[in-house]
Amino acid sequence: xxxxxxxxxxxxxxxxxxxxxxxxxxxxxxxxxxxxxxxxxxxxxxxxxxxxxxxxxxxxxxxxxxxxxxxxxxxxxxxxxxxxxxxxxxxxxxxxxx
Amino acid sequence: xxxxxxxxxxxxxxxxxxxxxxxxxxxxxxxxxxxxxxxxxxxxxxxxxxxxxxxxxxxxxxxxxxxxxxxxxxxxxxxxxxxxxxxxxxxxxxxxxxxxxxxxxxxxxxxxxxxxxxxxxxxxxxxxxxxxxxxxxxxxxxxxxxxxxxxxxxxxxxxxxxxxxxxxxxxxxxxxxxxxxxxxxxxxxxxxxxxxxxxxxxxxxxxxxxxxxxxxxxxxxxxxxxxxxxxxxxxxxxxxxxxxxxxxxxxxxxxxxxxxxxxxxxxxxxxxxxxxxxxxxxxxxxxxxxxxxxxxxxxxxxxxxxxxxxxxxxxxxxxxxxxxxxxxxxxxxxxxxxxxxxxxxxxxxxxxxxxxxxxxxxxxxxxxxxxxxxxxxxxxxxxxxxxxxxxxxxxxxxxxxxxxxxxxxxxxxxxxxxxxxxxxxxxxxxxxxxxxxxxxxxxxxxxxxxxxxxxxxxxxxxxxxxxxxxxxx
Numbered sequence: 001x002x003x004x005x006x007x008x009x010x011x012x013x014x015x016x017x018x019x020x021x022x023x024x025x026x027x028x029x030x031x032x033x034x035x036x037x038x039x040x041x042x043x044x045x046x047x048x049x050x051x052x053x054x055x056x057x058x059x060x061x062x063x064x065x066x067x068x069x070x071x072x073x074x075x076x077x078x079x080x081x082x083x084x085x086x087x088x089x090x091x092x093x094x095x096x097x098x
Numbered sequence: 099x100x101x102x103x104x105x106x107x108x109x110x111x112x113x114x115x116x117x118x119x120x121x122x123x124x125x126x127x128x129x130x131x132x133x134x135x136x137x138x139x140x141x142x143x144x145x146x147x148x149x150x151x152x153x154x155x156x157x158x159x160x161x162x163x164x165x166x167x168x169x170x171x172x173x174x175x176x177x178x179x180x181x182x183x184x185x186x187x188x189x190x191x192x193x194x195x196x197x198x199x200x201x202x203x204x205x206x207x208x209x210x211x212x213x214x215x216x217x218x219x220x221x222x223x224x225x226x227x228x229x230x231x232x233x234x235x236x237x238x239x240x241x242x243x244x245x246x247x248x249x250x251x252x253x254x255x256x257x258x259x260x261x262x263x264x265x266x267x268x269x270x271x272x273x274x275x276x277x278x279x280x281x282x283x284x285x286x287x288x289x290x291x292x293x294x295x296x297x298x299x300x301x302x303x304x305x306x307x308x309x310x311x312x313x314x315x316x317x318x319x320x321x322x323x324x325x326x327x328x329x330x331x332x333x334x335x336x337x338x339x340x341x342x343x344x345x346x347x348x349x350x351x352x353x354x355x356x357x358x359x360x361x362x363x364x365x366x367x368x369x370x371x372x373x374x375x376x377x378x379x380x381x382x383x384x385x386x387x388x389x390x391x392x393x394x395x396x397x398x399x400x401x402x403x404x405x406x407x408x409x410x411x412x413x414x415x416x417x418x419x420x421x422x423x424x425x426x427x428x429x430x431x432x433x434x435x436x437x438x439x440x441x442x443x444x445x446x447x448x449x450x451x452x453x454x455x456x457x458x459x460x461x462x463x464x465x466x467x468x469x470x471x472x473x474x475x476x477x478x479x480x481x482x483x484x485x486x487x488x489x490x491x492x493x494x495x496x497x498x499x500x501x502x503x504x505x506x507x508x509x510x511x512x513x514x515x516x517x518x519x520x521x522x523x524x525x526x527x528x529x530x531x532x533x534x535x536x537x538x539x540x541x542x543x544x545x546x547x548x549x550x551x552x553x554x555x556x557x558x559x560x561x562x563x564x565x566x567x568x569x570x571x
Contacts, residue, residue: 018429032441038503056514072198083423089424
């Protein structure tokens with residue numbers, strides 16, 4: 001049985017920028033243990049010299065001329081944001097002044 | 099009931115002016131008004147008068163050489179961007195999202211003259227196989243309203259099964275077209291990865307996502323794929339392989355062809371009632387002259403682990419962009435299931451684990467592809483169940499995390515190799531539909547249609563109407 005601590009769940013939630021409720025922490029610790037326990041089945045499979053597959057498309061690199069074409073206007077690009085200013089997306093301050 | 103007719107029949111009747119697009123759109127809305135409040139097939143229904151006005155215009159502008167889908171109503175999974183028309187992906191984060199542009203697939207269908215009636219319900223972001231993990235209302239199976247319709251494209255499957263629309267556009271990452279097609283007794287196609295443009299499709303797992311048609315029959319799917327397929331310069335994973343004339347495959351004999359049954363797909367985990375239906379289906383193919391042969395895909399028993407490690411890693415990355423600054427609500431609005439998937443993906447990619455989990459899964463994916471290629475050297479297609487069990491009661495899967503994952507055993511594994519897979523009705527068990535999938539070589543959709551079409555000439559499973567419609571004709 002894989003053991004999943006609440007600390008691990010908390011550090012994952014920080015990495016993924018998702019706040020969890022106390023109930024979710026409990027629930028996920030339990031569910032992760034059962035899912036990761038199941039996935040443990042691949043632990044002993046030998047894949048030493050096998051290359052990784054990251055895509056199944058056979059296209060390789062697809063190139064085209066870099067030609068400027070009409071695209072979204074500033075107004076269209078900003079219209080789904082809840083917080084804009086002078087044609088910019090407004091985001092919370094992350095650097096603090098000393 | 100006009101919408102019970104095939105796409106070809108409807109197109110012929112429209113061109114002969116025996117029926118009109120207005121008739122079809124009216125029938126579509128009358129079905130939606132009658133059944134959608136019970137089944138929750140749609141998240142957003144288009145204003146009826148808008149659709150009717152468009153239908154009137156189609157009736158005036160139809161020509162002899164108009165597309166076969168010109169003037170037909172259709173629905174589309176809410177995973178596809180539709181310009182200035184609400185697109186939620188089943189999630190409250192996008193509750194008021196009005197896309198600034200349309201997905202390529204939506205444009206292709208609309209440019210061929212079809213009329214949108216609404217956006218279908220789905221598991222949020224495609225995360226699920228039951229259409230319960232939607233932030234709107236959980237969807238119900240028209241064959242038994244206490245059961246799930248499969249998912250994540252459950253809303254699309256319901257709208258076809260109940261004849262609200264003649265066809266719908268679904269999305270399949272690890273079974274999301276095939277599973278609801280099986281559960282709702284309709285025909286659905288997961289295309290070869292890259293066959294149809296993904297531009298404007300809200301991503302679940304980018305190396306697996308595929309855009310496919312859902313309809314009443316294989317014949318209808320063949321017409322739709324011809325319209326949908328092809329390279330898109332704005333989707334670099336879309337393929338340059340030539341698009342076949344798919345309906346030319348219909349009616350071709352399969353005498354002497356070999357169907358492989360992957361033995362790992364018929365072992366533990368498969369409900370004996372489902373197995374019985376699939377075995378019966380193989381006898382129909384034998385009658386048509388095909389040979390049945392057992393094949394082995396030894397690593398496919400690890401398919402669920404490999405599939406989830408890859409899909410969840412990719413989704414944790416894809417969903418990082420929903421930060422509420424550019425669009426969407428706060429990340430707190432992700433559902434419990436989606437948060438879980440993001441965290442699992444984050445775990446599989448995190449320092450110290452990515453070699454053991456994500457990268458190992460990618461290596462195992464290579465082995466699956468090799469085994470699949472070997473198997474397809476000895477046979478023309480593979481045949482397998484779609485779902486390991488009958489559609490479960492609402493609430494059963496969402497509360498059982500492992501069982502929820504195991505539902506994707508036969509479909510997610512096929513997605514990993516990028517192969518096409520056709521899901522068609524194969525019979526019934528306990529009054530509930532059972533689907534089979536016919537899996538082929540990459541870009542071999544035509545061959546799948548050939549097998550599926552002949553099967554549907556010999557059987558009438560796909561013509562049977564769900565219990566909820568039994569008083570209609």
